[in-house]
Amino acid sequence: MLRHYINSFSGLSKEVWWLALITLINRAGAMVIPFLSLYLTDNLNFSLEQVGWIMTSFGLGSFFGAWLGGKLSDKIGYYKVILGSLFLTGASFLIVQYFTSFWSICISFFVLIAIADAARPAFFVALSAYSKPENKTRSLTFIRLAINLGFSAGPAIGGLIIASIGYYGLFWVDGITCIIAGLVMIQTLHPKKAKELDKEIVIENPTPAYRDTTYIIFLISLALFGFIFVQYFSTIPLYYKEIHQLSEEKIGLLLALNGALIFFFEMPLIAYLEKTKISKTGHVISGFILTGISFILLLVTPWAGILIIGMIIATLGEMVAFPFGNAFALDRAKKGRQGAYMGLYSMSFSLAHIFGHNSGMQFIDNFGYNNTWIFMTSIMVLGTFLLVLVKLRVRKESITNI
Incomplete structure (x- = not known):
């Protein structure tokens, strides 16, 4: 190992x-x-x-x-x-x-x-x-x-x-x-x-990032992924404390588990997944689904151990989705000006931070934790659908360019 x-x-x-x-x-x-x-x-x-x-x-x-x-x-x-x-x-x-x-x-x-x-x-x-x-x-x-x-x-x-x-x-x-x-x-x-x-050739007459429809759909799906992922740094800790009565020390340990898993397993995991035949969008879809499942688990049982399992699954989703999402964006940027493409990519996560934390808090206040987790799961379904659409559009583009 x-x-x-x-x-x-x-x-x-x-x-x-x-x-x-x-x-x-x-x-x-x-x-x-x-x-x-x-x-x-x-x-x-x-x-x-x-x-x-x-x-x-x-x-x-x-x-x-x-x-x-x-x-x-x-x-x-x-x-x-x-x-x-x-x-x-x-x-x-x-x-x-x-x-x-x-x-x-x-x-x-x-x-x-x-x-x-x-x-x-x-x-x-x-x-x-x-x-x-x-x-x-x-x-x-x-x-x-x-x-x-x-x-x-x-x-x-x-x-x-x-x-x-x-x-x-x-x-x-x-x-x-x-x-x-x-x-x-x-x-x-x-x-x-x-x-x-990087010796890859950038094409002449680059496509403006905002006119790349496939890329815009991809960024919308990533913003939705960011929307549910930021809950792990705002509403989820509140859930740990209010519903499961965890102390700040135990909450800190659960959040630290995320960083520890990334440190020890992300690089080997990505090195292995790169060798598979699954596309970058396919990996992002898998990561999105795993993160959504971590919210579903919170609805299944009141057993405190499910919090650890949920954190592991959410971290696994993060480890798969983010690197391949970044890589897809960089590959796509070859169609146009890289700065503009990656600027939009960064902006998609800024939107998640602007709206994700506050919306999660408002949902909990008005509808309770369980309904909030159901809402987050529905966001996962919508984001997954958009990513499948991106995958189909990329496949169509590759066939057209042959």
């Missing part, structure tokens, strides 16, 4: 390893985010309603940033976008701590996350450039591994910083780590040093 795990990393370019390290530094530094609601309520004494609006401005900033990053990646190149985003995000973290009024917080966090998330589509384009075509799915999975490691380490370090020097320490550490990530990028991935490995 250990040999198979190590072999799953073989063949990845050194540029992808450096990109993963930059991502790890950046994401580990983003420790303000998990503590944002606590910072706003405990430190700035905002009401829950005000916090809700601030989080909405946060989501809107993410949406706008993804669009802007996609546009800029096509105009000035992914390298300048990522580097500019890292340095400006670092400066923004240092500045935003000095805003304390409601509207200044809304505007400053909108700008902060817009600058930060402008790098997301650029990272995808960079990953495409630094990966051989046959290694793209594993390269994407490797970057996801770095992101998960960063998100796991960040909150733990952030808790220690809050306990020792207070919330303002988070902003300083976040700002400095973003700047460090930028400096690492200058030293390791400078265009004159880094060799682009």
Whole structure:
């Protein structure tokens, strides 16, 4: 098993390893985010309603940033976008701590996350450039591994910083780590040093992303997948606490199970699935269905052990759907401008964050947990239908192009 795990990393370019390290530094530094609601309520004494609006401005900033990053990646190149985003995000973290009024917080966090998330589509384009075509799915999975490691380490370090020097320490550490990530990028991935490995030819007269109907349907299905998946970070923890009476410690362990499974099994799993004859959309469909099943299980029995089984199945769905969904989007971007394509891809998940958390809360408040899980399952059915439609359209396109 250990040999198979190590072999799953073989063949990845050194540029992808450096990109993963930059991502790890950046994401580990983003420790303000998990503590944002606590910072706003405990430190700035905002009401829950005000916090809700601030989080909405946060989501809107993410949406706008993804669009802007996609546009800029096509105009000035992914390298300048990522580097500019890292340095400006670092400066923004240092500045935003000095805003304390409601509207200044809304505007400053909108700008902060817009600058930060402008790098997301650029990272995808960079990953495409630094990966051989046959290694793209594993390269994407490797970057996801770095992101998960960063998100796991960040909150733990952030808790220690809050306990020792207070919330303002988070902003300083976040700002400095973003700047460090930028400096690492200058030293390791400078265009004159880094060799682009992707030799696939982009067609002339590229198709605008918004006119690629198949791609738009795919993004709608991914937004629906994101809509139900984000419940595991908002409504599901409430379900654990209110219905199953789990302590914060046990809830934390259940959520940590997600990261542990991804760390140990995602790379070998993707390396194995890449060798099968199943299409990328077929894998995304499987992941979507598995995540939907995890909600159905919550309706089957009140046994607490089902929560562990549900988390394992949902994580398996995430491990299958996200890497192959990313890979499909990158392949599709060959039809047009990569930045615009990956910008729309990032925006689809921003929409899930804007609407998913709040809608889940509203459904629980008005219809209860069981009806909410039934609704999430119906979203899975709709998303699966759209993905099947995408699969059929791609097959038709391949036949037409022969």
